[in-house]
Amino acid sequence: MVNTLKKNIRKIRYLTSYVSVALMVISLVALGFKGLNMGLDFTGGMVTEVKVDSSLTNKDLLKALSPELGESAGVTHSGEEGRWVIRYSIPEQGQETPDIKASLETISHNVDIVSNSMVGSQVGDDLVDQGGLALLISMLTILGYLCFRFEWRLASGSLLALLHDVVLVLGFFAATQMEFNLTVFAAILAILGYSLNDSIIIADRIRELLVAKQTTPTPDINDQAVIATFSRTMVTSGTTLITVAALWIMGGSALQGFATAMFIGILSGTWSSISIGTVLPEWLKLEPKHYLPVEVDTAP
Template sequence: MVEYLKAHIRRIRYITGVASVILMVLSGIALGAKGLNLGLDFTGGMVTEVQVDNQISHNQLVKLLTPELGERVSVRQSNEEGRWVISYAIPPQGETAPNIPQILSKVSHQVDVVSTSMVGSQVGQDLVDQGGLALLISMLSILAYLCFRFEWRLASGSLLALAHDVILVLGFFAATQMEFNLTVFAAILAILGYSLNDSIIIADRIRELLVAKQRCSTPEINDQAVISTFSRTMVTSGTTLLTISALWIMGGDALQGFAAAMFIGVLSGTWSSISIGTVLPEWLHLEAKHYLPVEIDTAP
């Protein structure tokens, strides 16, 4: 694998770079055409916790409740057997609220409503505003850090790689119309930190090689940097993806969106740090002289 990588690394970097640009465009189209399917955390709605017969499954509840409560109904199991949390949209003005016990009585002998609460639309709008502000502050902080640590040509590659990872995750949720809720938003913030770490490892290696091997061209330096960090990247990303896969498979519906976002973000973050993080500085003509001390003319 390493020998193949040495022989074809530049082609791999350029091909994945083009693929990343295409995926970003497609994600932007999906976002513009469909938008995000915002969950009740952002749009507001009703949350009802019920106790039913223990043998009732999740699929039975979803199949029964969807025609009555709409496609946006969400059902997740609580911390006790037979107890479920049902989230659904607030009925339009003038319509009566759905009778949850009556609906569930078709499949369960015991139906007890433990609690019912409402998340208002104003609360949902506040969450949208605060979430957007948190994402903006995170991106600006990362931008400031990258500009402080690296020369702007090298920093721009890492920054675009971060934007690429977030756009791909948002594009996936727009294309599939999976519910975008607070747990998915938390995953996006986690992806920013993970992808940044991966990009910094490669960028730091590029900076070291630029100074150590000044006669080498920038594409050669980037090839060597990717190869020297490849094993570390694969081990880190591989173990992380295994953990996320287990969470996706065994975590249930409550964590499905979080696990899906993390899986896509980690996967795209791995290849974007190799492709975008190295190709963009080449296009911006990064050279060794940008990291060499500036000679000061001391002549009188």
């Protein structure tokens, strides 16, 4: 029974590693041809805060505003009953300024424009630069930690698993053209930490088994490490997915991008830690001797 389970685990590891490589290629192609549909946080746009009848919902406002503002318009609750923040693109030169008040008066008895401001393209460019810098610093910090904690062959598997998770999320948003905004970017940074935790647990178990069972082949060591941590991984991923699902269902459009990115990142982070995180060190010929103390020749 144990040998059968080990063989199945190995098949799963190898199969998911090929699937991961294929998905990474597809994601990179989608990014190259379609690119990301940047939200107003990055491209700039208009932000209008309004106060309407408290009985109206997000869907009611979007239905009334879409003919005037287009499908890219976003409506989020402002914290107070009947108060909403509307985000939409800046009208192109020659186009008329949208009359938000007139559009909302068709569904609300009282419409008050609380504030109206513009997010310039320069601010959006700064956010892109700062976001890219934050992602780069995060990856470099993680790389430094992995190199310090593990031998480079084992660390490379965890690092590639992290890159895999980020690329898959970006590829999904490029393929579906869902809006990529600051909340989605925050989800990507959260995915890095989540996936790293999963990879470290498995890698740490592999390191322990390499030292304890020096005559056992590395593929068998990896199988044992995955089996030993599998129940913990499933419980952790399952409970996290339940939380994300609640955000997805109850959070509305404001958290839809965040929840979607987290859902994909948690799923990919779970299987990439098992597949890429263990298969790549095997390809790089990881052996027990890499974690044994180096004998020093004291002879004169």
